[in-house]
Amino acid sequence: xxxxxxxxxxxxxxxxxxxxxxxxxxxxxxxxxxxxxxxxxxxxxxxxxxxxxxxxxxxxxxxxxxxxxxxxxxxxxxxxxxxxxxxxxxxxxxxxxxxxxxxxxxxxxxxxxxxx
Amino acid sequence: xxxxxxxxxxxxxxxxxxxxxxxxxxxxxxxxxxxxxxxxxxxxxxxxxxxxxxxxxxxxxxxxxxxxxxxxxxxxxxxxxxxxxxxxxxxxxxxxxxxxxxxxxxxxxxxxxxxxxxxxxxxxxxxxxxxxxxxxxxxxxxxxxxxxxxxxxxxxxxxxxxxxxxxxxxxxxxxxxxxxxxxxxxxxxxxxxxxxxxxxxxxxxxxxxxxxxxxxxxxxxxxxxxxxxxxxxxxxxxxxxxxxxxxxxxxxxxxxxxxxxxxxxxxxxxxxxxxxxxxxxxxxxxxxxxxxxxxxxxxxxxxxxxxxxxxxxxxxxxxxxxxxxxxxxxxxxxxxxxxxxxxxxxxxxxxxxxxxxxxxxxxxxxxxxxxxxxxxxxxxxxxxxxxxxxxxxxxxxxxxxxxxxxxxxxxxxxxxxxxxxxxxxxxxxxxx
Numbered sequence: 001x002x003x004x005x006x007x008x009x010x011x012x013x014x015x016x017x018x019x020x021x022x023x024x025x026x027x028x029x030x031x032x033x034x035x036x037x038x039x040x041x042x043x044x045x046x047x048x049x050x051x052x053x054x055x056x057x058x059x060x061x062x063x064x065x066x067x068x069x070x071x072x073x074x075x076x077x078x079x080x081x082x083x084x085x086x087x088x089x090x091x092x093x094x095x096x097x098x099x100x101x102x103x104x105x106x107x108x109x110x111x112x113x114x115x116x
Numbered sequence: 117x118x119x120x121x122x123x124x125x126x127x128x129x130x131x132x133x134x135x136x137x138x139x140x141x142x143x144x145x146x147x148x149x150x151x152x153x154x155x156x157x158x159x160x161x162x163x164x165x166x167x168x169x170x171x172x173x174x175x176x177x178x179x180x181x182x183x184x185x186x187x188x189x190x191x192x193x194x195x196x197x198x199x200x201x202x203x204x205x206x207x208x209x210x211x212x213x214x215x216x217x218x219x220x221x222x223x224x225x226x227x228x229x230x231x232x233x234x235x236x237x238x239x240x241x242x243x244x245x246x247x248x249x250x251x252x253x254x255x256x257x258x259x260x261x262x263x264x265x266x267x268x269x270x271x272x273x274x275x276x277x278x279x280x281x282x283x284x285x286x287x288x289x290x291x292x293x294x295x296x297x298x299x300x301x302x303x304x305x306x307x308x309x310x311x312x313x314x315x316x317x318x319x320x321x322x323x324x325x326x327x328x329x330x331x332x333x334x335x336x337x338x339x340x341x342x343x344x345x346x347x348x349x350x351x352x353x354x355x356x357x358x359x360x361x362x363x364x365x366x367x368x369x370x371x372x373x374x375x376x377x378x379x380x381x382x383x384x385x386x387x388x389x390x391x392x393x394x395x396x397x398x399x400x401x402x403x404x405x406x407x408x409x410x411x412x413x414x415x416x417x418x419x420x421x422x423x424x425x426x427x428x429x430x431x432x433x434x435x436x437x438x439x440x441x442x443x444x445x446x447x448x449x450x451x452x453x454x455x456x457x458x459x460x461x462x463x464x465x466x467x468x469x470x471x472x473x474x475x476x477x478x479x480x481x482x483x484x485x486x487x488x489x490x491x492x493x494x495x496x497x498x499x500x501x502x503x504x505x506x507x508x509x510x511x512x513x514x515x516x517x518x519x520x521x522x523x524x525x526x527x528x529x530x531x532x533x534x535x536x537x538x539x540x541x542x543x544x545x546x547x548x
Contacts, residue, residue, distance in 0.1 A: 010173075019262030020137035021334075023172045027137075030176040046177045080177050101176075 001085050003044060003113035004092040006099070010079035011106040012051075029100035037084060037095065046082035076106050083113075135260070135334075140185050141168055142260030143229055144192055146236035149257070151216035154239070154293045155209070157285050159199065167191040185229075193217060231297065233258060234349055237342065239288060239295045241309040249284035250313040251320065256281050259338040261331075268331045269320055297351060307352060311360050311416060314339050322367050323522070333371060339364045358407035359416040365400035366423035369393040381524035385432040397427045415451040418443055437467040454485040458492055461499075470502035490519040494529065506540050 018026065037043040058065045070077060082099075086092040092110050101108055141164055148160035167188045181187045196217060200207055207214060240254040248270075255261040255269060267277035287293075298306040321335030343361035346352040373391035374382055382388075404420050422443050429435040444460035457480045465473025477499065486492035493516035500509035513533045521529065 018172070019265055020141045020168060020260055021135070021262070021265065023168060024135065024137040026172060027175045027180060031179045034177075034179075048174050048177045051173075079173060082177075 001087060002115065004084050004086050004089070005111050005113060006082045006084060006092075006096055007078055007109040007111070008080050008082070008101050008105055009076045009107045009109065011076060012074075014104070014106070026100065026104050029103075033099050034082070036098075042085045042095065044083035044085060046080060048080040049078060051077070051079075079105065136180055136184050137168060137171070138260035140188055140260075142258055143185060143233060144188050145257060145260070146232040147189075147229065148192065148196075148216070149239075150232050150235050150295045151212045152210050153212050154288045154291075154295055156206075156213070157289050159206075159210075163192050163195045163199070164188075166195050230345065230348055233345055234297050234352060235295045237310055237345065238297055238306055239293055241306065241313045242288065242293050243306075243309065244287055244291060244293075245284055247313070247316055249280055249287075250309075251317045252277065252280045253284045253288075254313055254317065254342070255335065255338065258342065261334075261338075265331050265334075268329070269335050271323075297349075303351065307346075307354060307356070308414075310342075310346070311356060311414075314342050314360055314364075315416070317342075318364055318367060322371075336364065336368045336371065340368065355407045355410040356412065356414040356416050358403040359414060359420040362400045362403040362407060363416060363420040363423050365396045365403065366420070366427045369396035369400065369427060375524070379524060381528055384426065389430060389432075392427070400424065400427060413446075413450070415447060418447045418450060422447070435466070437463055441467055454480075454482050455489070458482055458486060458489075458495060462495055465499055465502070470499045473499045474503060488519065490516055490521055490525075493519070497532070501536065506536060506543070510536050510540065 034043055034046065054068070054070055056067045056069055058067070084092065084095060086095060089110070089112060092112070096102075096108055096110055099108060144167065145160060145164045148163055149157050152160045170191050171184070171188055175181070196213055200213060200217075236258050237254065240257055241250050245253065252266050252270070255266050256263065261269070263278045263281060264274050266272075266281065267274045270277060272280070297303070317335060318339045321332050321339060323332070340361065343357055343364060346354075346357045347361065369392050370387065372393065373387040373389065376382055400420075401424065404424055407417055407420060422440060425436050425440050425443070440463045441460070444456070444463050447456050448460055458477075461473055461476045461480055464476045477496065482492060493512050497509045497512035497516060500506070500512055510533070513529060513536060517526070517529055517533065
């Protein structure tokens with residue numbers, strides 16, 4: 001069993017026009033998905049990332065350059081992540097296919113946590 | 117009627133879907149609009165929307181917290197602090213914001229939350245607003261419906277609904293409407309305006325032919341909730357509110373029986389009465405009993421009593437038409453609108469036959485008032501048909517079909533017309 005990180009990208013403009021009722025629906029679908037994974041022992045965890053105040057550190061010609069961002073106003077921002085257990089990348093993809101983020105977010109990036 | 121006796125069925129009358137987002141948004145909005153003042157209604161709404169979007173983003177990962185209201189409130193407070201920092205002028209023009217921020221945050225005072233919502237309810241029924249603006253605003257600001265949901269409830273375009281809400285809000289803002297429960301001298305009159313608005317909302321929610329559209333059912337549910345809000349507060353609880361709630365509950369009890377599986381609309385005489393929700397009916401009777409106090413007999417009392425006669429009849433045939441007629445006589449005196457008079461004609465026809473109905477229809481002289489009211493022609497057609505005046509019935513049906521109807525009704529009438537024409541060609545071919 002390996003760990004996989006699902007990185008959930010958002011399109012910040014997308015959520016603005018949902019009605020409270022639709023928001024309720026969206027939250028319920030994520031919860032259902034996460035609970036189903038948890039029941040199978042496949043959910044390790046997940047969290048939302050803060051939208052503001054991120055920093056980017058970069059070394060350039062021996063100097064450290066720190067810049068603000070990425071900004072929440074970008075077209076695609078990393079909004080949060082789930083970590084799941086799966087036997088293979090294929091299984092991780094299968095499990096992610098039913099994640100409501102496909103419908104409501106902008107994309108999911110799946111990366112295997114590397115174990116030597 | 118016994119009060120909450122243990123033999124009553126379990127209260128499964130609340131909706132299956134909970135409306136955490138909608139209702140918490142409504143509570144928060146009421147608190148903010150009241151604190152910020154009508155002048156800053158847009159800012160209050162932005163803060164609420166922002167808090168909701170934050171909630172959406174967090175709760176996706178962790179589910180809805182135990183106290184969603186407190187969660188939203190703390191996000192809204194942070195946002196309000198940011199706004200004050202950003203805009204120094206705001207602090208002077210809206211001293212209420214700083215005062216609101218100074219309120220102790222937790223535990224939330226349930227009484228205060230109720231006050232805020234009632235204040236909002238009265239603001240939405242402000243005398244300067246047109247009736248249709250009042251309902252739109254009430255659904256949006258107090259019930260927490262989005263603009264799109266308001267549009268769906270009224271069969272309006274989103275643009276039209278949004279314009280209606282914007283204009284109403286602008287009026288409240290420009291006139292710096294007070295957002296408070298009115299004082300004792302104005303309360304009765306303003307409470308009537310609130311009830312009138314809830315009544316219109318009930319009619320919209322129950323409009324024929326929209327079937328079991330969840331948004332419409334939600335409108336009916338909101339009518340119940342708004343009445344319950346009024347009943348919770350000692351100043352706004354009144355017999356007329358119990359009457360309105362009783363009427364709402366009786367109306368809601370029939371929603372599951374209004375259409376057959378094929379989506380065909382069923383009239384009162386065709387509805388499977390075992391599908392009427394008995395729990396709602398029982399609650400209706402409890403509130404009807406509570407309405408019977410005080411000295412004012414409002415039209416809501418009479419209409420609730422009328423609805424209760426139908427609710428009580430186990431079959432259409434066993435309906436107490438005589439009792440209904442005496443109630444309609446009362447109602448016509450209290451509230452002599454053409455539609456009330458038309459409904460009275462229907463009852464006369466049930467009690468004394470179609471000829472008597474047709475005579476009453478002539479006497480009521482409704483032709484000019486209701487020429488564009490589709491059910492007027494449908495009622496005439498039915499009376500003619502029952503009196504075996506098939507050609508007159510056909511003419512009336514054609515007049516009815518010339519007016520716009522919701523699709524399920526249209527189908528029903530088209531079927532009736534075909535049936536009628538069949539009878540005409542079988543029975544009486546020589547008549548012109």
